[in-house]
Amino acid sequence: MPQPLHFTIxxxxxxxHARVGHIxxxxxxxxxxxxxxxxxxxxxxxxxxxxIRETGSQIVLNNAYHLMLRPxxxxxxxxxxxxxxxRWDGPILTDSGGYQAYxxxxxxxxxxxxxxxxxxxxxxxxxxGPERSMEVQNNLGADVIMAxxxxxxxxxxxxxxxxxxxxxxxxxxxxxxxxxxxxxxxxANERTVRWLQRCVAAHSKPHKQALFGIVQGGTNPDxxxxxxxxxxxxxxxxxxxxxxxxxxxxxxxxSTVEFxxxxxxxxxxxYLMGVGYEQDLVxxxxxxxxxxxxxxxxxxGRNACAFTRSGVLRLRNARYAEDDARIEEDCDCHxxxxxxxxxxxxxxxxxxxxxxxxxVSIHNIRHYQRLMLDIRKAILEDSWSSLSRDWPVLxxxxxxx
Amino acid sequence: MPQPLHFTIxxxxxxxHARVGHIxxxxxxxxxxxxxxxxxxxxxxxxxxxxIRETGSQIVLNNAYHLMLRPxxxxxxxxxxxxxxxRWDGPILTDSGGYQAYxxxxxxxxxxxxxxxxxxxxxxxxxxGPERSMEVQNNLGADVIMAxxxxxxxxxxxxxxxxxxxxxxxxxxxxxxxxxxxxxxxxANERTVRWLQRCVAAHSKPHKQALFGIVQGGTNPDxxxxxxxxxxxxxxxxxxxxxxxxxxxxxxxxSTVEFxxxxxxxxxxxYLMGVGYEQDLVxxxxxxxxxxxxxxxxxxGRNACAFTRSGVLRLRNARYAEDDARIEEDCDCHxxxxxxxxxxxxxxxxxxxxxxxxxVSIHNIRHYQRLMLDIRKAILEDSWSSLSRDWPVLxxxxxxx
Numbered sequence: 001m002p003q004p005l006h007f008t009i010x011x012x013x014x015x016x017h018a019r020v021g022h023i024x025x026x027x028x029x030x031x032x033x034x035x036x037x038x039x040x041x042x043x044x045x046x047x048x049x050x051x052i053r054e055t056g057s058q059i060v061l062n063n064a065y066h067l068m069l070r071p072x073x074x075x076x077x078x079x080x081x082x083x084x085x086x087r088w089d090g091p092i093l094t095d096s097g098g099y100q101a102y103x104x105x106x107x108x109x110x111x112x113x114x115x116x117x118x119x120x121x122x123x124x125x126x127x128x129g130p131e132r133s134m135e136v137q138n139n140l141g142a143d144v145i146m147a148x149x150x151x152x153x154x155x156x157x158x159x160x161x162x163x164x165x166x167x168x169x170x171x172x173x174x175x176x177x178x179x180x181x182x183x184x185x186x187x188a189n190e191r192t193v194r195w196l197q198r199c200v201a202a203h204s205k206p207h208k209q210a211l212f213g214i215v216q217g218g219t220n221p222d223x224x225x226x227x228x229x230x231x232x233x234x235x236x237x238x239x240x241x242x243x244x245x246x247x248x249x250x251x252x253x254x255s256t257v258e259f260x261x262x263x264x265x266x267x268x269x270x271y272l273m274g275v276g277y278e279q280d281l282v283x284x285x286x287x288x289x290x291x292x293x294x295x296x297x298x299x300x301g302r303n304a305c306a307f308t309r310s311g312v313l314r315l316r317n318a319r320y321a322e323d324d325a326r327i328e329e330d331c332d333c334h335x336x337x338x339x340x341x342x343x344x345x346x347x348x349x350x351x352x353x354x355x356x357x358x359x360v361s362i363h364n365i366r367h368y369q370r371l372m373l374d375i376r377k378a379i380l381e382d383s384w385s386s387l388s389r390d391w392p393v394l395x396x397x398x399x400x401x
Numbered sequence: 402m403p404q405p406l407h408f409t410i411x412x413x414x415x416x417x418h419a420r421v422g423h424i425x426x427x428x429x430x431x432x433x434x435x436x437x438x439x440x441x442x443x444x445x446x447x448x449x450x451x452x453i454r455e456t457g458s459q460i461v462l463n464n465a466y467h468l469m470l471r472p473x474x475x476x477x478x479x480x481x482x483x484x485x486x487x488r489w490d491g492p493i494l495t496d497s498g499g500y501q502a503y504x505x506x507x508x509x510x511x512x513x514x515x516x517x518x519x520x521x522x523x524x525x526x527x528x529x530g531p532e533r534s535m536e537v538q539n540n541l542g543a544d545v546i547m548a549x550x551x552x553x554x555x556x557x558x559x560x561x562x563x564x565x566x567x568x569x570x571x572x573x574x575x576x577x578x579x580x581x582x583x584x585x586x587x588x589a590n591e592r593t594v595r596w597l598q599r600c601v602a603a604h605s606k607p608h609k610q611a612l613f614g615i616v617q618g619g620t621n622p623d624x625x626x627x628x629x630x631x632x633x634x635x636x637x638x639x640x641x642x643x644x645x646x647x648x649x650x651x652x653x654x655x656s657t658v659e660f661x662x663x664x665x666x667x668x669x670x671x672y673l674m675g676v677g678y679e680q681d682l683v684x685x686x687x688x689x690x691x692x693x694x695x696x697x698x699x700x701x702g703r704n705a706c707a708f709t710r711s712g713v714l715r716l717r718n719a720r721y722a723e724d725d726a727r728i729e730e731d732c733d734c735h736x737x738x739x740x741x742x743x744x745x746x747x748x749x750x751x752x753x754x755x756x757x758x759x760x761v762s763i764h765n766i767r768h769y770q771r772l773m774l775d776i777r778k779a780i781l782e783d784s785w786s787s788l789s790r791d792w793p794v795l796x797x798x799x800x801x802x
Contacts, residue, residue: 041748042745042748043752043754043756045754045755045756046447046755046756047756048735050735066752070751070752071722071744071748075722075723075744078723079742079744080725085742085745085748086745087739087740087745321472321476322479322480334449334451338449338450339485339488340488341486343472343476343480343486344443344480344486344487344488346472347442347443347471347486348444351444351467351471353444353446353447354446354758354759355444355446355447355448357755358447358755
């Protein structure tokens with residue numbers, strides 16, 4: 001059977017697990033390590049596909065959860081799939097919908113069949129499990145699709161405060177102590193493997209869409225190792241690390257990534273889901289990750305936070321009221337190249353004008369893509385020290401907000 | 402003294418007062434008849450200057466009222482004026498701020514000195530009169546600036562219902578019968594002339610910014626004639642017709658425009674403020690108008706109404722849920738050329754995604770600019786009949802909403 005995805009490793013770092021490569025898909029190739037901006041509802045908020053392309057993004061992510069609820073995956077299938085629907089002719093990845101179903105909805109039940117929840121649109125009762133997630137993603141037609149996994153809170157409930165415990169309980173996570181938490185992670189590992197087998201069986205377009213398995217296991221090395229062994233025992237075009245950056249400390253994120261990623265098969269793409277800040281990306285790439293997605297550049301951009309190589313500018317701050325400098329003087333993004341000043345951007349945010357979120361999202365996505373370009377260069381040229389010199393933010397502590 | 406504006410008439414219509422020309426400004430030229438999209442707060446909502454330029458727009462309008470309140474005209478002056486602030490290097494026109502001060506604010510007083518109102522931003526008491534309006538517009542630095550005029554309701558209060566009478570009264574317009582209304586128009590005419598003289602005296606950059614006078618007079622031909630004579634007795638680079646489309650019937654708009662415009666000096670640009678639908682534009686151009694502004698393409702675009710040559714599509718309508726056609730098959734706008742379907746646009750509006758308003762605003766502004774191109778062609782080639790054939794909407798009754 002023809003494979004939908006071809007991964008070529010072009011160069012391996014001499015001092016870490018990092019590698020440079022490219023991935024060929026039915027809708028063109030993208031370079032790795034790759035950062036995927038998020039187009040939740042089939043649109044990266046406010047940006048045309050041309051503007052997305054100009055940030056240097058080569059692949060975008062869509063959320064199956066949102067699109068299955070509205071306008072409906074069957075409608076999108078009849079319209080020719082997400083590529084034609086959103087007019088993005090490059091590679092697209094969809095997630096399984098599970099994470100949003102868990103985190104955004106009123107949960108009615110979570111069991112071995114999946115999750116039953118109330119639609120955030122109209123309150124209708126919806127079931128999502130491995131078979132339905134595959135149906136949704138087959139309908140959407142992305143180049144890379146994700147297994148439906150069980151992603152419990154990564155954090156030991158003994159470390160949660162009361163309000164977060166209540167939240168976990170409401171989300172169907174009946175956790176009372178560390179022992180329960182460990183048991184929940186074990187259940188998640190087992191379910192995730194069984195669900196992956198059901199996803200493989202249900203996947204109707206394996207020749208057109210590459211299905212990635214997802215490793216779970218929380219912050220527990222033994223459970224991570226067990227998950228890697230069970231998941232990677234199933235031959236798939238790529239593997240993802242899930243359950244990271246869902247509440248852990250920076251140290252926990254680092255140790256989990258650095259432990260887990262090198263266990264994954266070396267010749268397959270490795271995708272670290274939902275991570276993160278610039279420092280996280282460099283750490284994870286050095287551990288051997290090839291693909292990332294994260295809401296930070298767009299979500300923070302909509303909130304007037306502009307990323308720079310020296311740190312974040314909060315453009316609503318009064319200090320920028322008469323600052324005629326660009327966000328970043330030597331940035332090559334559309335926003336900076338066209339000379340939009342911090343003062344003007346602050347005015348747009350103060351006036352709640354759409355153009356503010358748009359221009360800062362463009363800058364922020366380009367910021368991430370420039371980082372990926374420089375990281376690829378650092379890998380190719382063994383020049384990690386000049387990367388740190390050019391990106392002072394990499395030496396700053398991550399301010400997770 | 403060097404003139405900031407040069408108007409060249411290239412061709413006169415053989416069967417109407419219409420003419421084709423171009424206007425040279427300190428920031429480049431624009432062709433006439435010209436349509437100016439509205440960038441209220443120094444931004445056409447959601448569009449980058451490149452996207453504006455690609456609609457074929459050559460000149461944009463900014464509202465002095467909004468910019469004086471936030472971020473402040475003095476701040477914009479320190480940032481180098483509106484051109485540099487919004488990064489639009491083509492011609493810009495600002496209005497005087499008077500119309501918004503009357504129509505949007507809590508009015509404290511209206512008298513011979515101007516209007517005193519509460520800021521919609523912070524409730525501060527603000528005075529706006531001819532001198533302050535000139536100061537604001539000199540600070541903003543647009544190529545064409547407008548006289549501060551007195552623009553009373555055009556409609557005889559005898560024809561208003563009770564709620565609109567109360568509104569008029571709250572706005573400082575103490576009208577109780579037709580006789581009062583006539584008297585109010587007379588006062589407006591007199592004030593507008595006195596204020597224009599004060600604007601001319603206060604205008605600090607007549608060599609850089611072209612000040613246009615504004616004709617008032619409501620729907621009364623005698624008062625319109627008197628206003629034209631008084632206003633045009635003051636030598637200015639251009640003249641505008643104000644007080645149109647502020648509540649009159651389509652017949653009243655037509656008769657007022659067709660009566661007033663031919664009275665204006667032929668060799669000067671004529672600007673019909675705040676009008677209107679496609680049918681209005683053709684009528685007004687045939688009466689000799691050279692410049693227009695109107696919120697319709699952007700405001701209606703943000704509300705999912707797409708203009709086509711056959712009429713309006715309401716893209717929220719369920720009939721478009723699976724319509725994979727573009728807004729208009731042979732349209733050359735970015736939205737249609739890139740194949741965004743009605744189904745996708747409907748999805749964007751249903752999901753309250755910014756990209757919906759952006760893509761339809763782009764289409765709608767281009768729709769207006771295509772109309773202007775075709776009208777210029779009709780004037781040059783005496784081909785009004787083919788204009789009507791290509792634009793069925795011109796034969797439909799205007800649906801004012």
